[in-house]
Amino acid sequence: MKTIFLILALIVILFLIGKLIKHKSLYPFMPFKYDFRKRRDTFSKTMEIMKELNAHTIVETGTSREGLKGAKSNGAATIVFGKWAKENMAFVHSVDINEESIKSAQKEVNRQNLQDFVKIHLSDSLEFLEGFDRDVDLLYLDSYDYSGDIEIQRKSQQHHLEEFKRIEHKLHENSIVLIDDCNLPNGGKGKLVIAYMLERGWKILMEEYQTLLVRNHIIFDKIS
Template identity: 70%
Template sequence: MDWFIWILALGIFGFFLGKFIKHKSLYPFMPFRYDFRKRRNTFLKVMDLMKTIKAKTIIETGTSREGLHGAKSNGAATIVFGKWAKENEAFVHSVDISEDSCKNAQKEVDKQNLNEFVKIHHSDSLIFLENFKDKVDLLYLDSYDYSSDVEVQKKSQEHHLLEFKAIESRLHQNSIVLIDDCDLPNGGKGKLAIGYMLEKNWKIVMDAYQVLLLREDFSFDKLQ
């Protein structure tokens, strides 16, 4: 029976090793237990870029309704960028049309002591963006849930394009744009917005589950 025990032990070891390899944390920035999986690398890149441009104003559409518990499923970006804002004297505006989502996100903001650095806005994102007056350093688009329904997909894509157009005039030369849920059927949330941006002299810096874009004339040299 010794061989059976060894095979069982190896199987258990392999299972947990696989789990560990797939686990993509933001440690030490965030506790190791939170798995950001397919968003980890783009989040790291965005935070590095924000530090480079000394970002102060961050806008997120579609707030983190599951708080940090949703790190793997929806990214928990409200808290990730909120913590970055706390450490870098910046501020996050997170807007969502769902009252329940706003309430749940606010609970996590309270729990993480981020109220001085994050404001949850219960509003239609298009109205909020159209009325936003300040220049935006990071625009993170993640509203209007996607689904397998083709009509919902189209509406989500159209909504993200309208969001970008609503805030476009407040984006400056070194603004950063990150769009979530792009590696989904029919082009994901960012299909139309990305197509529009590419025609407006933006470039794709990272193309994964999230798509990260900068202006074509973005230059690190100009920030020195």
């Protein structure tokens, strides 16, 4: 009986250790309980670069409709970058066409006391980006949902490429671009836009579930 108990206890301990190893938090920036899993490292690197470059303006397409509850599933980028903006005197513009997503995201922004550093816009992202009137330090692309449907994949990839083209003239030498959901079948959301950027001199700094690109070759050589 004692042997069985010890075996069960060992199984439980190993299970908990496995969970802990897989758990990837942004602590101490975010409470340890939030698991950012496949986005943790690219988020960390993006914020590191923004800090070094003294970034001020962050633009996100596709707002975080689940708030921090969605840290593991969708990354909760609106809150992550909103908190970074609050700590670094920057500002986040997040745009989404879905009214319910906007309402949910705004509730979390208010709950986290980030409303002075985050503005959520209800708009078609292409129209919003085309009319954006200031330089962008970080562009985060994560709008048109991706799926297993080939036609949806094609439309999502084309949409993200069009988003980049609409705001491209507001990206400067030190701008950085982070694209979500890239490590998915058929190239993910970033397939077309990444190819377009590489043709224009951008460099991939990190290529994981998300892809992080920079334009300034000095930054690339220093950080890569």
